Amino acid sequence: MSENQPKVIMLVGPTASGKTGLAIQLAQALKTEIISADSRYLYRQLNIGTAKPTEQELSQVRHHLVDCADLDQPWSIGQYKEEAERLIQRLNKDGKIPVLTGGTGQYIRAIRQNWQIPELEADTRLRHTLEIIGEKIGFETLYENLRVMDPTAADFIDYRNHRRTVRALEVIFKTGIRFSQIRSKDESPFDSLIIGLHWQREELYQRIDNRIDRMLDGGFIEEVRDLVSNGYKEPLLRMGVIGYTEVIAFLDNQIDLEETKTLIKRNTRKYVRRQANWFKPTDPEIHWLNAQDPAILEKMLDLVRDHFKAN
RNA sequence: GCCGAGUUAGCUCAGUUGGUAGAGCAUUCGACUGAAAAUUGAAGGGUCCACAGUUCGAGUCUGUGACUCGGCA
Helix, strand or coil: CCCCCCEEEEEECCCCCCHHHHHHHHHHHHCCCEEECCCCCCECCCCHHHCCCCHHHHHHCCEECCCCECCCCCCCHHHHHHHHHHHHHHHHHCCCCCEEECCCHHHHHHHHCCCECCCCCCCHHHHHHHHHHHHHHCHHHHHHHHHHHCHHHHHHCCCCCHHHHHHHHHHHHHHCCCHHHHCECCCCCCEEEEEEEECCHHHHHHHHHHHHHHHHHCCHHHHHHHHHHCCCHHHHHHHCCCCHHHHHHHHCCCCCHHHHHHHHHHHHHHHHHHHCCCCCCCCCCEEEEECCCCCHHHHHHHHHHHHHCCC
16 A cells, blocks of 8 residues: 555444444544445434434534535435545545445445446436336336447346436436446545444344334434425435335324334335445455444454554 | 134235145345435245045045134023
């Protein structure tokens, strides 16, 4: 690793694994700051249901990329990567090794693998049009069109995945270039230490269940009711935020409270399993630590020392 | 005690006129380049309550037993 490579500590793990608290402790010990890698912490309007760090927690250590967007102006992977990388650079200039933490695997991987993301903002109208066409002519036919224009992209996109098919076509139509040609990976410009928090599934599921019960008893329903009355129902449903979707159904009298709880728990477990695809036990770069180890903070500090001592 | 209904995957249940079984949910694994807490693919898992009988062949028909749930006494 070269001397001038900006350094970053990534703290990853599934939802409810304890990242928030440990990141704060770690950042305090290292006198540094936290960069969130959570696609739902970005939005000011989302709080209890996303288990966002509390005011009190946020005041302990400087956090970045939390509460920086509005629900009606959603961020994206491209924007996230740009901002996060800028922050990593800047904090390094101040002599700090930032702690990048969050559960959005795509964001983390984009930085780790230095994804070159097509610089093309989402065109909601075009997407909508393509979806309508897909429904008319059949998504298989739409997909066949993609195969003709960009066979490579068709190879890595499942024809049943409408959303990805539509995005690929969107890029092709708007740029005239094949989707598979504009996206790429690159060597990471950062010297990163990646620490993962490991839990047994059963225990994690239990923690999640408890956390959801606490959210629902702790004002989550009121939070969603306020959002709905402030006109955020549409963006919330479109975005598909676990918890919010189910509570909206509850407020609309489509399901009762018991069912709401069950559904949120079920969907959160599914999310945990999807997250595990981004943070794999077999990933050679992730230093997995047992999340329940009482000495975990010391172990993290050891890892930091060992990893960065060379430079 | 009598009458009725039932017993099939971890759970809830399908299973057509007999040809050794399916769905949803759950569980597990995978994909992911400007919506990603999104979107999406795949897999594992059943001595079909037990025993006997009819039949070339029984989850399916017959008998007996066990258990469950209703109703009546």
